[in-house]
Amino acid sequence: MKGCKYGTHRVIQPKGSLPQPALKISNDMNIFSNEILIDVQALNVDSASFTQIEEEANHDTKKIAEKILEIVGERGKMQNPVTGSGGMLIGTIEKIGEDLEGKIDLKVGDKIATLVSLSLTPLQIDEIIDIKPDIDRVEIKGKAILFESGIYAKLPTDMSETLALAALDVAGAPAQTAKLVKPGDSVLILGAAGKSGMMCCYEAKKRVGPTGRVVGLVRNEKSKAKLLEMGIVDEVIIASAQLPVEVLENSLAANNGNEYDISINCVNVENTEMSSILPIRNGGTVYFFSMATSFTKAALGAEGVGKDVDMIIGNGYTKGHAEITLQILRESEIVRTTFEKMYL
Numbered sequence: 001m002k003g004c005k006y007g008t009h010r011v012i013q014p015k016g017s018l019p020q021p022a023l024k025i026s027n028d029m030n031i032f033s034n035e036i037l038i039d040v041q042a043l044n045v046d047s048a049s050f051t052q053i054e055e056e057a058n059h060d061t062k063k064i065a066e067k068i069l070e071i072v073g074e075r076g077k078m079q080n081p082v083t084g085s086g087g088m089l090i091g092t093i094e095k096i097g098e099d100l101e102g103k104i105d106l107k108v109g110d111k112i113a114t115l116v117s118l119s120l121t122p123l124q125i126d127e128i129i130d131i132k133p134d135i136d137r138v139e140i141k142g143k144a145i146l147f148e149s150g151i152y153a154k155l156p157t158d159m160s161e162t163l164a165l166a167a168l169d170v171a172g173a174p175a176q177t178a179k180l181v182k183p184g185d186s187v188l189i190l191g192a193a194g195k196s197g198m199m200c201c202y203e204a205k206k207r208v209g210p211t212g213r214v215v216g217l218v219r220n221e222k223s224k225a226k227l228l229e230m231g232i233v234d235e236v237i238i239a240s241a242q243l244p245v246e247v248l249e250n251s252l253a254a255n256n257g258n259e260y261d262i263s264i265n266c267v268n269v270e271n272t273e274m275s276s277i278l279p280i281r282n283g284g285t286v287y288f289f290s291m292a293t294s295f296t297k298a299a300l301g302a303e304g305v306g307k308d309v310d311m312i313i314g315n316g317y318t319k320g321h322a323e324i325t326l327q328i329l330r331e332s333e334i335v336r337t338t339f340e341k342m343y344l
Contacts, residue, residue: 002099003032005148010122012076019077019147020120027076027122029143033099036106036146038091043118043138044169045087047194047268048291049080050136065128068138072125079119085291086118087136089144090155090165100148111161113168114144115151115322135166135343153322159329163336166343167325170196172314173266173289174203174328175321180262180285180312181207188251188279190241191266192216192233193223195339196289200264201232202328202335215254217241217275230334241267244274251279265290265314273298274305282308289314 003009007019010026019025031037045053045068057063072078079086093110106112114121122145130139146152153168155161173196181187187204191197197216204214216233218224224236237250252259259281265272265288273294276286286309288298298311329336 001032002034003147005034007120007122007147007149010076010145018120019122020117023075025076025120025122027072027124027145029122029124029145031095031097031145033097034148035097036093036100036150037095038089038112038114038144038146039094040089040091040123040140040142040144042090042165043078043087043140044089044165045078045118045136045138046080046083046085046291047136047196049083049085049087050133051268052080052082054133059133061131061133064131064133065138068128069125072123077119077121077123083291084119086121088116088118088165088169089114089121089123090161091144094143106152106154111155112152113155113165114146115153115168115171115317116146117316121145121150151317156326159326159336160344162344163329163339164326166195166339167199167329168322170199170289171321171325172316172318173264174199175318175324176287176289176312176314177203177264178207178324179318180287181212183207183209184211185261186213186215186255186258188215188217188255188260188263189233189266190217190247190263190272190276191268191290192236193218193227194266194268195342197266198227198230198232198335198338199325199328200266200289201227202332203324204264205232205234213255215251215260217247217251226338230338232335241265241272241275242269244278247275248278260284262287265293268292270294271297274301277302277307277309277311278305280307280309285310285312287312287314
């Protein structure tokens, strides 16, 4: 039997919904003729989602595991009911539906990373083997299904699977940065020392050229020292992204008193919308990659302070995003080394 290419045939509640916003989908692992069955090895949970679950569980890994199993049991997918976000997975192709055979560049046994969110991916967890809170990783025994419309990346052979997964998890951020940033731009990156933040810093620094400026915002001296040592920013400021006036003052001081052309929000906590908007000039751009972003707070907040800025929601997919992201690890020894220290 053939299902809808977007997976609507899996939706249980509410009927007529797409799988991502659905409250419950079927995680029956008997595949339709246009689906792909994956033997799952690990989940990379979205940073905002993992942070919320970890805090709710008081950093107890047993309780984190219980919460993840509860979510998947209730929803048929790994979608945090608080943040609405999911993450991605790594696994091996176990079976390809007959309608897709010969039409895609996959075969049984290929190792892939899915580039669609776990918030819409039918998932069955048989066992949680390990939880690695430092890197938002959950190692499991389980199965998942990729819809016909689902995007993926074959794991590269010139780097470890773990390293590739860590980078591909945030592939949309540096790829969108590559599209948005132009030579001569001034760029403010919030959450600059995190996984997506570092990649955005590197890509922005490459794109602005010698006449542009990239400033990273971090939470502490340790993160500041790391970024400066990496050489992927012009300056680093320390401030709480949840305190917009503090961010405004510090960020303008780091840019010769001038407002920025672009800000990129890579933080994983709520209430950082205005810290992304206030330092940006009228006509500038604010890119919200963070899944903790509130559209209402951003839209009404910008209106409230009279800011005419273009605000972009962080679509996790943009054309060529996997290739752009993996290329960063190939061309930058310092970024690759840093990722290896953090995620291997």
